[in-house]
Amino acid sequence: MIVRRLKASLGEPVSELARYLRTETVGGIILLAATAVALIWANSPWRDTYTAVRDARIGIPALHLDLTVAQWATDGLLAVFFFVVGLELKRELVVGELSSTRRALLPVAAALGGMVVPAGVALLVGRGAPGMEQAWAIPVATDIAFALGVLALAGSSWPSTARIFLLGLAVADDLGAILVIAIVFSAGIDAVALLVAAAAAAAYWFLQRRRVRAWWLYVPLALVMWAALHEAGVHATIAGVALGLLTRVRPDPGEEHAPAIRLEHRLQPWSAGVCVPLFALFAAGVPLGAQALRTVVTDPVPLSVMAGLLVGKVVGIFGVSTLVTRLVPAAAPRGLGRRDMLAVSMLGGVGFTVSLLIAELSLADLPATAEAAKAAVLLASTAAALIAAAMLARRGRVHKRARPPG
Template sequence: MSARRFIGLRYRRNVAEALRTETVGGVVMLLAALAALVLVNTPLATGYEHLRLVEFGPGVLGLAHMTVEHWASDGLLALFFFIAGLELREELTHGELRNPRDAALPVFAAAAGVAVPALIYLAVTAGTSGAARGWAIPTATDIAFALAVLAVAFPGAPSALRAFLLTLAVVDDLIAITIIAVFYTERLRPGPLLLGVLCLVAYAVLQARGVRSPLVYAPLAVLAWYFVLRSGVHATVAGVALGMLTSCRETPDDRPTNAERADHLLRPLSAGVCVPVFAFLSAGVTLDAPALRAVFADRVALGVIAALVIGKFVGVLGGAWAAVRLRLATFGEELHWGDLAGVAVLAGVGFTVSLLIGGLAYGDAARFTHVTTSVLIASLVASVTAAVVFRLRARRRAGPAPDGPVV
């Protein structure tokens, strides 16, 4: 092997390894969104819009009219949700969700963190035509970006706090994908859906039998994605289902499980390509004074901001407090309410899934642009506020121990 090839392989391995960390993945996604914002607010905006609307795909499969933007949301995000499904399966098998007592705190926090923002959104937008379709926009916390903020702003965070945030975000994603399947499926085609389910069943049976070859699973996964897409159900549902069906069963010879192998192979692709491309194609909005005035004059946009910034904080922290108060969940020794308050603020970073649901809720370009801008504003406010809270918590932890209990 030549020295140049060896260096190239080592470089690719280093890049892939970096993309497996939440911090790097979150930064790449942020840079992609910033690139879109820069392009749209320069003379290159026309070229950016043309790129989003380019249509391509195999006509024989009925995909000829899929735009680049649709491929990103229906195709690339399916891989993102596959990784989310793997994380959920891992949590159910080996993580916080394995023990109901340990899982109760983030699960109750996640449930309240979905319900309260939805209620705040509906209250702010009451009486606005068509506003009710967007109630689910503030549902999910962006895993990559939230964990990146936590890692940068609070490097000494206890492992229990990171586990709480990860479990909260994974449960959020599960609720979000259920909402997408139930409330944003306008026309259901039973035939393709049945074929998609059969592909998922075959995938699950092979996983249960211990088959390990990716050459067997890749065609089944693509077929399941295609049939679910053609059924009218959003294709990301197939992604999370495939992830949850991937085996975490340990092997006698200590080889990586199917889930570990899939995560190792596909996470860099999701973090380095899929999510950044989706962010780049979704985050391009005009940020001049007239555009911002229009956003703050739109009650739907204001509802999204209030729901993410206020609703998520109240819901997550209030849900956790109520669960502990009612003795439905236990509060770990490593956790403190001040740290949990920071996570509750950080839960308002709803970037990826919020933009996805916003696109499903509003086909009108102007309304979707307002929603996108509001999600960006809310995510920025939530991340900066959470970073400040975590910095204060880090200083308090580093200082002399207080006389009373840590709050």
């Protein structure tokens, strides 16, 4: 990733902690730790305290922003995460791995397969169950940070093309998941609020075009757009994606780095070290007692989620990748065979952050089913990560032996 290869500073001092937080491995570990804390806390004798903190209301009722701590984490903190995703997506579309049809073909096609097939599998397994009319979307997502973290830990000896393919796949997959959130989970649109959000976005774009760098103009615009989208009935995290896509990614003559690179560099540590872990802390605290686990393996909705992530993702990504590489030989990642592609496809089953978000949105009216679906996401994502890690390590030994000596 371009931002990972930047120098230690982009014009300002950067702490060692910030450098560590920019690596997928550290981000994945912090995310895993936050999830573990949430699960232990929610299943401990202090679970009532967890529920009280998660459901405590903070905000300004007059502005319709009287939200629970969990809602602030979902709607507010994840907006920062999606802003970073939007920056990365814009960069990849304009100057990165998805900037040409030839380079984008395989990961985009694989991402499409990795969304359509899991949704189909989920609908098949959970057909007729209450909530499935929207819960089918839960297994369509792949967690960028976690999947890349597993690859960094278990696939260090793999060719760099594996990371490039997975990054392109995850970015395209996230774009699809963002569209699903925007289209499926936006209801009761307030036209006036939507116009306010559009005006804020237009002002942001205009300032970018005029090369204005005053943060004190951009931050209020971002807050206005976020609040307006929240009021409009559109999920507020869409504000982060939209602003990321409106940020300039090509540097001007004499400009060392474009705004998107500078912002991604500065916000990535906050996203990986604060925003996503806090979201996981208040989203992953689901009961995992005997009754809850029995529900996961007997209720059609959580079963459909697990089938979608563990079966649908692998079949969709690997199947479409195989088809595309046979039809278009030039699309095959250099140095990766079919077994390698199967291992990378397994990483697609790590839904985690975005799948938890979609579970909350899709099953808001069925809280018990939502808890079971989130438990299914956690179990399936953990299983996918462990299976993928084993496959990556096994194939990694093959790649290590294949390297020329020296």
